[in-house]
Amino acid sequence: MKYKSVTGMRDVLPDEQPYWRLIEQKIYEITYLYGYKRIDPPILEETALFIRGVGETTDIVEKEMYTFSDKGGNSVTMRPEFTAGVLRTYLQNGLFTQAKPVKLFSIGPVFRYERPQAGRFRQHTQFNVEALGEMDPALDVEVMSIAWQLYAELGFTGLKFQLNSTGCPQCRPNYIQKLKEYYESNYDVICNDCKRRLDKNPLRLLDCKNKTCQPVIAKAPVISDYLCEECRGHFSSLRNYLELSGRDYSINHKLVRGLDYYTKTVFEVWAQGIGAQNAMCGGGRYDGLIEQLGGQPTPGIGFGSGFERIILSMKEQGLVPAESRTPDIFIAHMGDNAKKEAIQLAFHLRRENFSTLLAFGDRSIKSQMKEANRLGASFALILGDREIDEQIATVKDLEEGSQSEISLDQLVPFFREKIL
Numbered sequence: 001m002k003y004k005s006v007t008g009m010r011d012v013l014p015d016e017q018p019y020w021r022l023i024e025q026k027i028y029e030i031t032y033l034y035g036y037k038r039i040d041p042p043i044l045e046e047t048a049l050f051i052r053g054v055g056e057t058t059d060i061v062e063k064e065m066y067t068f069s070d071k072g073g074n075s076v077t078m079r080p081e082f083t084a085g086v087l088r089t090y091l092q093n094g095l096f097t098q099a100k101p102v103k104l105f106s107i108g109p110v111f112r113y114e115r116p117q118a119g120r121f122r123q124h125t126q127f128n129v130e131a132l133g134e135m136d137p138a139l140d141v142e143v144m145s146i147a148w149q150l151y152a153e154l155g156f157t158g159l160k161f162q163l164n165s166t167g168c169p170q171c172r173p174n175y176i177q178k179l180k181e182y183y184e185s186n187y188d189v190i191c192n193d194c195k196r197r198l199d200k201n202p203l204r205l206l207d208c209k210n211k212t213c214q215p216v217i218a219k220a221p222v223i224s225d226y227l228c229e230e231c232r233g234h235f236s237s238l239r240n241y242l243e244l245s246g247r248d249y250s251i252n253h254k255l256v257r258g259l260d261y262y263t264k265t266v267f268e269v270w271a272q273g274i275g276a277q278n279a280m281c282g283g284g285r286y287d288g289l290i291e292q293l294g295g296q297p298t299p300g301i302g303f304g305s306g307f308e309r310i311i312l313s314m315k316e317q318g319l320v321p322a323e324s325r326t327p328d329i330f331i332a333h334m335g336d337n338a339k340k341e342a343i344q345l346a347f348h349l350r351r352e353n354f355s356t357l358l359a360f361g362d363r364s365i366k367s368q369m370k371e372a373n374r375l376g377a378s379f380a381l382i383l384g385d386r387e388i389d390e391q392i393a394t395v396k397d398l399e400e401g402s403q404s405e406i407s408l409d410q411l412v413p414f415f416r417e418k419i420l
Helices: 014-034 047-054 059-064 084-093 137-153 173-183 190-201 202-207 211-218 229-245 307-317 338-351 367-377 386-392 409-420
Strands: 044-046 068-069 075-078 102-111 123-132 159-163 250-251 263-270 277-283 300-306 328-333 356-360 379-382 392-397 404-409
Touching: 014 075, 014 102, 014 123, 014 137, 014 307, 044 047, 044 084, 044 229, 047 059, 047 075, 047 084, 059 404, 075 250, 084 102, 084 300, 123 137, 123 307, 137 229, 137 263, 137 277, 137 300, 159 229, 173 190, 173 202, 190 202, 190 409, 229 263, 277 307, 300 307, 328 338, 328 367, 338 356, 338 386, 338 409, 379 409, 386 392, 392 409, 404 409
Parallel strands: 159 250, 328 356, 328 379
Antiparallel strands: 044 075, 068 075, 102 123, 123 300, 159 263, 263 277, 277 300, 379 392, 392 404
């Protein structure tokens, strides 16, 4: 082939579309139950928005963004995540004047230049949820529950929250200092990436996957021992509300997430038996982010979940969506007059909301009927010279094998009784 898809970008073929439709359907049903409304920020934003919002020292900003200068000489970036763009939209369009919390969700592509692997691509589609303007830990539980309910309704079992608190600007610095001191005492045994993180992004030390660093991580100070009274109270209430909801969770002291803007609550949803990457989604609080972007101090919480990751996990678990709807009627025809009538009938039946396919070309009736069976049509409508002369159609029920002759003007009532 002369042309191929760009590395890390994938085609979504017709056979996979039922998964996408099912996930979108569940998202709309669940967000309606919780009172969330859709918002669609643009794919392109000013690069400075992500540097400020995501964090200058994060892997996303340093390594993964698709950034370029447009024809006006402006630095723009294809969104690597949703939150910064959603909050820019919230501020620019005055959504902060609405009753709090403002509940929003988005669906769309995000772009990260990272190593392609199973369930992770350089373009992937993300379901994103944000709730803005309320500090109540009960809102944390609500946002987390949207993710949980989506995976439960898609058929995943053994769901469990992984939960941690990353503190706040008041208590986190003391913890980071202790963490750095601990890692400096183990400097000779940690990996090169962790040596770099030690100065630039210390919390990410706990997220290292290198085997040589695991014993160091296991003995590292835990942030829960350094939380201020407010953060400790928020985390305690969150756990109590989760227990009331009956949803299983574990405290994961290593869970910090990869973005600078997180405060207090961070979480992931894990599902049973989906391989080495257990996490279906991740998110948390970002109570200082809107202020960083120029707005008034406003708490917020959200999460993102990739469609591709969900679909890969569904396939691993054998969770197959219901088959997409097959055609109601396939019209086979033989002869010029029959073809003209077939074209008119196809338009008429579609206006009456019957899925109707028309045979093309000059193939034999036998060949056309093979196509009708291959496509899974419920009925075949056969027209030839005799049928045109008598103003009838031969109708074959392809599921039962029965066959009858129906007057052309009675086809719609006939199919209404049989199909609708």
